[in-house]
Amino acid sequence: MKTKRIHNFNAGPAALPLEVLEEVQETFLNFSGSGMSITEISHRSKWFEDVINDAVARTQRLLNLNDRYHVLFIQGGASLQFCMIPMNFLKDGESADYVNTGTWSTKAIKEAKILGKKFNVVASSEDDGFSYIPKNIPFNADAVFCHITSNNTIKGTQWERFPDTGKALLIADMSSDIMSRRFDVNPFGLIYAGAQKNIGPAGVCMVIVRKDMLEKVPGNLPSMLKYTTYAESNSLYNTPPCFSVYVIQLVLKWLEEKIGGLAKMEAINQKKAKLLYDVLDAGGFYRGTARPGSRSMMNVTFRLPSEDLEARFVKEALENDLGGLKGHRSVGGCRASIYNATGIDGIEALVDFMKVFEKKNG
Numbered sequence: 463m464k465t466k467r468i469h470n471f472n473a474g475p476a477a478l479p480l481e482v483l484e485e486v487q488e489t490f491l492n493f494s495g496s497g498m499s500i501t502e503i504s505h506r507s508k509w510f511e512d513v514i515n516d517a518v519a520r521t522q523r524l525l526n527l528n529d530r531y532h533v534l535f536i537q538g539g540a541s542l543q544f545c546m547i548p549m550n551f552l553k554d555g556e557s558a559d560y561v562n563t564g565t566w567s568t569k570a571i572k573e574a575k576i577l578g579k580k581f582n583v584v585a586s587s588e589d590d591g592f593s594y595i596p597k598n599i600p601f602n603a604d605a606v607f608c609h610i611t612s613n614n615t616i617k618g619t620q621w622e623r624f625p626d627t628g629k630a631l632l633i634a635d636m637s638s639d640i641m642s643r644r645f646d647v648n649p650f651g652l653i654y655a656g657a658q659k660n661i662g663p664a665g666v667c668m669v670i671v672r673k674d675m676l677e678k679v680p681g682n683l684p685s686m687l688k689y690t691t692y693a694e695s696n697s698l699y700n701t702p703p704c705f706s707v708y709v710i711q712l713v714l715k716w717l718e719e720k721i722g723g724l725a726k727m728e729a730i731n732q733k734k735a736k737l738l739y740d741v742l743d744a745g746g747f748y749r750g751t752a753r754p755g756s757r758s759m760m761n762v763t764f765r766l767p768s769e770d771l772e773a774r775f776v777k778e779a780l781e782n783d784l785g786g787l788k789g790h791r792s793v794g795g796c797r798a799s800i801y802n803a804t805g806i807d808g809i810e811a812l813v814d815f816m817k818v819f820e821k822k823n824g
C-alpha cells in the first residue's frame with residue numbers, strides 16, 4: 463500500500479524530496495553493501511568518507527565555488543554560527559557591520575554583543591515590522607565583515623540582490639534559501655545554512671568559508687569553536703552527524719541529477735512563488751505581509767481578515783492534506799514555506815484550496 467503523504471509547507475524541519483526519502487529507506491538496512499546502516503558505521507570508514515566528499519563536491523559544483531572556499535559541516539545549527547563568526551573573525555579593535563532584517567538577524571547581533579565585540583547595526587527594517595529589506599545602506603569602509611540574513615524565514619522577506627559592501631566581505635545566514643537560486647559567491651567571506659530548511663535533516667549546519675578568512679582565527683579558541691579545526695579535518699575532527707550529512711548528499715544529488723542544477727531550481731521556485739503571490743494580490747481577502755520587492759521566494763507570509771479565519775484556514779487546510787501553514791508563533795498569521803522539495807503540484811493544491819476558502823468566507 464502506498465504511504466499517505468501530505469503537501470508539506472512546514473518552515474523547518476521541512477519537506478524533503480520523496481525520491482531522497484525513498485533512497486534513504488532502500489539503503490537503510492544495508493548501506494552500500496556494508497551490511498550495516500549509515501548510522502552504524504564508522505565516520506572514518508571509506509563508506510562515510512565517500513559520502514562527505516561527495517556532499518562537498520556537489521556543493522562546490524552547484525554553487526560554482528572556486529578553490530578559494532572550504533565546505534564544512536558543523537553541529538549546533540545556524541544558531542552556533544551566530545557566536546562562532548564574531549569569535550573567529552573579530553579581533554579587539556576591529557568592527558563588523560550587521561543588517562537587522564528580523565528575528566534571526568537580531569539573534570546574530572545578540573551574540574556579538576554578548577561577546578563584547580565591536581559592531582554597528584548599519585540598517586534595520588524593524589521600523590515597519592521587518593516587512594522589507596533596507597536599501598542604500600551606509601556600510602563602514604573599515605568593517606571586517608558585513609552580516610546579513612539572505613532570507614527571513616519568519617517575516618517572509620528576502621534579499622533580491624545582495625548589497626555592495628565595498629571592501630568588507632559579506633557573511634550571510636542562508637539557512638532558508640541556500641540552493642534555491644544562483645548567486646555569485648565572490649563577495650562572500652562566509653555563508654552558513656542550518657540544513658533543516660532546504661537541504662536536509664536537522665543536526666548540521668553547512669558552512670562555506672573563504673580560505674583566507676581562516677588566517678584570522680585566533681589560536682586561543684576552544685577547538686570545537688574554531689573554523690580551522692573543521693577545515694583541517696574535512697569536518698571529521700570529532701564524530702559528525704553522519705545521517706544528516708548522508709541525507710544532504712542525497713538532496714544535492716537530487717538537485718544536480720533530477721532537477722538539473724540551480725538555474726532550473728530557481729526557475730521552478732520563481733514559478734511556485736508567483737502562483738501564490740498572484741492569489742495574495744488578487745482580492746482583498748488574503749493580504750501579503752512582505753513588501754513587493756522584498757518578498758521571499760521561500761516563505762510566503764500572509765494574513766486573512768481575522769485571526770478566527772486564520773485559525774480555520776490552517777485547520778481546514780490540514781483536513782485537505784495541506785500541512786504546516788500556521789505562521790511563526792512570534793508573528794501569527796499564515797505562512798507557506800515552499801522550499802525546493804515542495805513541488806508545483808503542492809502549490810497548485812494550495813492555490814485551489816485558497817480560492818475555495820475565500821469563496822466560502824470572503
Ligand SMILES: *Cc1c(COP(=O)(O)O)cnc(C)c1O
Binds near residue numbers: 615
Ligand atoms: C531556522 C533558522 C535559523 C536557526 O537555525 P537552527 O539550526 O535552529 O539554529 C537561523 N537562521 C535562519 C534564517 C533560519 O531560518
